[in-house]
Amino acid sequence: MAEMLTLKVPDTMYRRLADTAQATQRPLEDIVLRVLEVGSPPLWSDAPAEFQADLAALDKLEDAALWQWVHGRMAASQTQRFEELLERAGELTPEQQQELLRLQDEADRFMLCKAQAAAILRWRGHSVLLPQ
Numbered sequence: 001m002a003e004m005l006t007l008k009v010p011d012t013m014y015r016r017l018a019d020t021a022q023a024t025q026r027p028l029e030d031i032v033l034r035v036l037e038v039g040s041p042p043l044w045s046d047a048p049a050e051f052q053a054d055l056a057a058l059d060k061l062e063d064a065a066l067w068q069w070v071h072g073r074m075a076a077s078q079t080q081r082f083e084e085l086l087e088r089a090g091e092l093t094p095e096q097q098q099e100l101l102r103l104q105d106e107a108d109r110f111m112l113c114k115a116q117a118a119a120i121l122r123w124r125g126h127s128v129l130l131p132q
Contacts, residue, residue, distance in 0.1 A: 012045075016040075016059055017031050017032060017035070019059050019060045020059060020124070022060075023059075023060055023061060023062050023063075024062070024063065024124055034123070034124070034125065035123075038123060039123075040123055041116060041119035041120050041122075041123050042116065042119060044056045044058075044059075044116065047112060050105075050109075051108070051109055051112050051113075054109060054112075054113055055112060055113065055116050058113060058116050058117055058120055059120065061117075061120075063121060063124060063126070066117040066118075066120055066121050067117075067121065069113055069114055069117035069118075070114060070117050070118050070121065070128065072110075072114065074106070074107065074110050078103060078106065078107075081099075081103065082100070082103040082104070082107060085099060085100040085103065086100070
């Protein structure tokens, strides 16, 4: 037996649900029921402001694109340069300090998006196991 429930939801929440329904090609009702069953991924609005647009965009991606995020890696050259600069952190020029900050920002953005993509996929019903 099913019961009818009428809810007023904030515009931002409705938009997120509608975007997910469209991206997964599933009825909005199915998405809402899934939210009630398992909860939703972390709100991107809880992240630092400079990352919110990137995280919000993930809600609209189809599953295949989210899997690319989950399995993606930063470029080896970026990772190597980041590690080199970290090792010399006390002796960097101002330009190198700026480069280190930029690379740290890129790494933070990448990891937040990767984690959010995994959370969204799990929320959409996929089993997401990340390698140790």
